[in-house]
Amino acid sequence: MSVTTAGPAQSGFSFGEYLTCLNGIVWREALRFLHQRERFVSALVRPLVWLFIFAAGFRQVLGISIIPPYETYILYEVYIAPGLMAMIQLFNGMQSSLSMVYDREMGNMRTLLVSPLPRWYLLFCKLLAGTAVSLLQVYAFLLIAWFWDIAPPPIGYLTVLPALVLSGLMLGALGMLISSGIKQLENFAGVMNFVIFPMFFASSALYPLWRVQEGSPMLYYVCDFNPFTHAVELVRFALYGKMNWVSLAVVVGCTLVFMIGAIYAYDPSRGFSRRGPAGGET
Amino acid sequence: MWRRYLLSGLALGLLSAVPARAYVAYVSNEKGNTVSVIDTDSWTVTNTIKVGQRPRGIEYTRDGKFVMVAVGDDDTIQVIDTKTQQVTDTLPSGPDPELFTQDTTGKVLYVANENDNTVTVIDLEKRARLGDIQVGVEPEGMAISPDDRVLINTSETTNMAHFIDTSSRQVVASVLVDSRPRFAAFKPDGSELWVSSEIGGTVSIIDPQKHAVTGKIEFAIPGLRKEAIQPVGINMTRDGKTVFVALGPANRIAVVDGASHAVTKYLLVGQRVWHMAFTPDGKYLLSTNGLSNDVSVIDVAAQKVIKTIQVGELPWGIAMQP
Numbered sequence: 044m045s046v047t048t049a050g051p052a053q054s055g056f057s058f059g060e061y062l063t064c065l066n067g068i069v070w071r072e073a074l075r076f077l078h079q080r081e082r083f084v085s086a087l088v089r090p091l092v093w094l095f096i097f098a099a100g101f102r103q104v105l106g107i108s109i110i111p112p113y114e115t116y117i118l119y120e121v122y123i124a125p126g127l128m129a130m131i132q133l134f135n136g137m138q139s140s141l142s143m144v145y146d147r148e149m150g151n152m153r154t155l156l157v158s159p160l161p162r163w164y165l166l167f168c169k170l171l172a173g174t175a176v177s178l179l180q181v182y183a184f185l186l187i188a189w190f191w192d193i194a195p196p197p198i199g200y201l202t203v204l205p206a207l208v209l210s211g212l213m214l215g216a217l218g219m220l221i222s223s224g225i226k227q228l229e230n231f232a233g234v235m236n237f238v239i240f241p242m243f244f245a246s247s248a249l250y251p252l253w254r255v256q257e258g259s260p261m262l263y264y265v266c267d268f269n270p271f272t273h274a275v276e277l278v279r280f281a282l283y284g285k286m287n288w289v290s291l292a293v294v295v296g297c298t299l300v301f302m303i304g305a306i307y308a309y310d311p312s313r314g315f316s317r318r319g320p321a322g323g324e325t
Numbered sequence: 326m327w328r329r330y331l332l333s334g335l336a337l338g339l340l341s342a343v344p345a346r347a348y349v350a351y352v353s354n355e356k357g358n359t360v361s362v363i364d365t366d367s368w369t370v371t372n373t374i375k376v377g378q379r380p381r382g383i384e385y386t387r388d389g390k391f392v393m394v395a396v397g398d399d400d401t402i403q404v405i406d407t408k409t410q411q412v413t414d415t416l417p418s419g420p421d422p423e424l425f426t427q428d429t430t431g432k433v434l435y436v437a438n439e440n441d442n443t444v445t446v447i448d449l450e451k452r453a454r455l456g457d458i459q460v461g462v463e464p465e466g467m468a469i470s471p472d473d474r475v476l477i478n479t480s481e482t483t484n485m486a487h488f489i490d491t492s493s494r495q496v497v498a499s500v501l502v503d504s505r506p507r508f509a510a511f512k513p514d515g516s517e518l519w520v521s522s523e524i525g526g527t528v529s530i531i532d533p534q535k536h537a538v539t540g541k542i543e544f545a546i547p548g549l550r551k552e553a554i555q556p557v558g559i560n561m562t563r564d565g566k567t568v569f570v571a572l573g574p575a576n577r578i579a580v581v582d583g584a585s586h587a588v589t590k591y592l593l594v595g596q597r598v599w600h601m602a603f604t605p606d607g608k609y610l611l612s613t614n615g616l617s618n619d620v621s622v623i624d625v626a627a628q629k630v631i632k633t634i635q636v637g638e639l640p641w642g643i644a645m646q647p
Contacts, residue, residue, distance in 0.1 A: 115621055115633040116576070116593050194629075 056160060064160050065168045072172035075142070076179070086134065086180045090127035091187060098123055110251050112283040124185075124193045125279035126248025128203075131184060132177045132211045133271065137239055139173035140218030144225050163306045166219065170302070173218075174211030181207055199282045206281035209294050210274035216301035217270075223308035246272040247279075270297040348604050350611055351392045351405070351644045352620055353380035354637030360394060361620075361636040362410060363611070365604055368622060368632050372410050376403050382424040383642040386449065387431025392644055395422035395436065402436065402447075407646070417454040419445045424508075424642075426467040426476075428491070435476055437464035444478050446494065458494050460487050466520065468509040475533060479506035479520055486520045486529075488536060498536040502529040508600075510559040512583065521556035521570060528556050528570055530586060542586050544572060544579055558600040562607060562625065569610055569623070571598040578612060580628055592630050594621035602645040613640035 076082065098120040109116060146152040158165055185200065195203075221234055245262065246269050247255075256263040266272050273290035280287040347366030353376075354361060360380060362372040377396030385392055385407075392405040393416065402416035402425070418425075419438030427434045427449065434447040442462055446455040461480025468477040469491070476489040479502075486509060488498040503525025510519050511533070518531040530540040544554045555573035561583060562568075568581040574597050580590040595614025603610050603625070610623040614633070620640060622632040 109633055115630045116595060118593055 061160065061164065064158060064164070065171065068155070068165070068168040069172040069175060072139070072169075072176055076176045082138075083180065083183075086131060087183055087187070089134065090131055090184050093123065093127055093130070094120055094188065094191065094193075110253070112280045112285040112287075120191065121193050122251070123249060124188055125282055126246070126275050128181045128184060128207070128282075129210055129214075129248060129271065129275045129278050130243055131180045132174075132207070132214050132274070133239060133243060135173060135177035135180060136211070136214030136216075136218040137221075137234055138218075139169070139176070139215055140222035140225075141234075143169070143219065143222045144227070148227070162309060166306055166309060167302070170212055170215045170219065173215040174208055177211045177215075178204075178207055195282045196284060198284050202284045203278060203281040206277045209291075209298065210278055213270065213274060213294050213298040213301060216298055216305055219305035220301050220308060223305060242269060242271040245269050246275055248272075248275045270294065273297075349407070349646050350602060350604075350620075351383055351385075351394070352613055352636050352640050353383040353394050353642040354618075355379055355381055355615070355639040355641040357638035358396075359637045360392070360405065361640070363620065363634060363636070365609065365611075368634055370634065370636055373637060374405060374410055374412070376405070376412060377401065381641045382422065382437075383644040384425065384427065385644050385647050387427065387429075387647060389647045393425070393434070394642075394644075395425060397421045397423060397439065402434075404452075414452065416447050416449075416452055417445070418447070419443050419457060423465050424467045426469050428469055428473045429471070430473070433491075435467055435469070435478075437467050437478055439463055439465060439481075442480070444476070444489070456494060458489055458496070460489075460496065461485050461499070465507050466509040468511055468518070470511055470533065471513065471515040477509045477511075477518060477520075479509050481505050481507060481523075484522075486518070486531060488533070500529075500531055500536050500538060502531075502538065503527045503541075507557050508559050510561060512561060513563055513565045519559050519561075519568070521559055523555045523557060523573065526551060526554045526556065528559065528581075540586055542570070542581060542588065544570075544575070544588060544591075546572075546575055546577060546591055549575055558598075558612070560601045560603060560610060562603070567625070569601055571601055571612060573597050573599070574616075576614075578610075578623065590628055592623060592628065594623075594630055595619045595633055599640070600642050602643040604645055605647060611643055611645070613643050615639050615641060 101119045245265050252263060252266055255266050270293060273293035276287050277290040277294050347364055350363040352361040358378055360374040360376050361370045364371045376394055378398035380394045380396050382395040390407060392407060393402050395402050400420045402418045402422055403412045404414040406413045418436040419441040421438055421440035422436045423439045425434055425436040432449055434449050436445040438445055442460060443457040444460055445457050448455050460478045461483030463481035464478050465481050466479035474491055476491050478487045484504055485499045485501055487496045490497050502520050503522035505522055505524040506520050507523045508521045518533050520529045528542040529538045532539045554575045556570050557573050558571035560569045565583045568583050570579040570581055572579055576596050577591040578594055578598060579588050581588050594612050595617035597615040599613045599615050601610050601612045608625055610625050612621045618638055620634045620636050621630050624631050
């Protein structure tokens with residue numbers, strides 16, 4: 044208790060004020076998401092296209108092997124479901140960072156950043172808000188996938204939640220870090236080509252790593268090094284009530300690194316504002 | 326009052342936490358010349374028993390005290406004591422015994438001898454050979470009607486299901502089915518006989534009274550060649566409402582509606598699925614997957630494969646304790 048109160052007392056804010064700030068940021072993000080119905084639909088259509096169309100053609104790709112955490116042979120659509128859940132979060136993470144670039148251009152960010160609360164806290168709230176939105180999308184996807192015979196054990200829907208929060212934070216923090224370096228909205232297309240696609244394809248989302256290793260040992264190392272692979276594996280194991288400790292360590296580590304990086308990059312003395320005028324921030 | 330609710334809730338919780346009764350399954354490994362013993366509580370292999378060469382057909386005696394396994398290349402049937410889990414005796418079959426069945430009392434055993442075109446009749450109490458019945462070429466599938474009056478033998482090369490009168494031990498009728506019939510099973514009420522044809526890729530439904538094929542079940546799995554679909558083992562739930570058909574190299578088990586004969590689902594299991602057995606409570610079905618050396622466990626009510634267990638080399642048959 045004393046620890047909780049010590050923080051705000053030092054910076055001059057009460058716990059309630061921190062909560063009000065968190066509530067404001069999360070609510071704004073939720074409202075924005077709810078008002079953009081096309082965004083919700085497109086966030087669902089993307090993984091569903093992969094599930095219904097792509098997976099249909101690759102049913103035999105897994106061959107005969109039992110891959111942990113599965114305890115028996117599975118169809119390809121069952122395999123890619125966790126990868127698609129992480130893909131939703133990857134796109135969502137990048138989209139929230141896109142919104143930050145937009146906010147900066149439009150001048151909304153100034154309103155946020157003039158808040159007297161510490162900057163790291165504002166950014167963390169923004170990350171939490173983005174993660175909460177991604178959770179809505181992922182659970183909506185899981186509901187539709189259930190009708191497609193992708194039915195993990197019932198407890199899996201609960202155990203996957205902390206894993207999704209962690210992977211959502213990691214991917215959101217990565218997006219935030221990237222957004223700090225983007226000056227204009229138009230440049231965001233580059234993020235698609237240079238971040239989202241390589242991260243998604245060079246991971247275990249679409250193919251198990253042993254399959255990748257058969258094709259190219261070099262690519263296997265790239266995939267294994269990719270934090271997105273570990274986000275996928277963490278989600279995959281958690282969905283079946285199991286824990287992948289290596290992936291957990293990688294995801295936690297990367298979340299911290301990306302988050303610290305983003306906080307550093309958004310510091311006015313070092314971040315974008317010093318790099319010159321851009322849009323609404325001029 | 327609230328204490329009473331709490332206690333009854335606790336008791337209910339404890340009751341539901343009691344695990345299902347554990348059963349023991351024996352799996353014959355054709356190439357490994359062993360029998361794997363599986364515990365259905367932990368779903369693990371608890372023992373591997375060395376047996377004769379090329380073990381295939383395997384079954385419990387009705388009293389549950391012994392497991393009989395046909396060791397084809399040794400031309401005999403070995404008897405495993407389920408207490409000591411050791412081979413203790415042999416039964417006098419003909420050359421290359423493959424599959425066998427016993428009557429409902431567990432007194433008489435009928436063995437299909439693949440290389441001899443005969444079915445051997447064995448008295449299980451005296452463990453003595455009572456005689457042989459001449460059948461078609463390469464006899465394999467064996468089934469007995471629920472009233473013990475009719476014995477069925479399928480001959481792989483003759484492509485026939487032979488109806489044998491168990492009292493006269495004579496073939497009374499032969500029904501032509503599709504290519505390479507490997508397995509036969511009666512519906513629990515005896516109203517239908519199902520025969521799987523491995524090369525033909527079908528299951529024939531036969532009227533046991535009229536000795537005529539009344540229907541045929543065909544299978545189609547998207548993305549698989551028709552030749553890969555080779556039906557072998559057939560297992561029916563006790564009420565005859567659901568039938569499971571192992572489809573060999575299709576790596577799938579078809580779930581068939583017992584009444585309408587419509588295929589309702591395909592379950593993915595290991596490679597070249599051969600034979601199956603239900604747990605006595607009917608909750609699980611276990612299948613032997615020959616080429617992937619494992620046994621898959623199916624939740625019968627959910628119609629879902631829940632686990633796959635590694636066993637010996639080339640698992641073929643499976644016997645579940647009665």
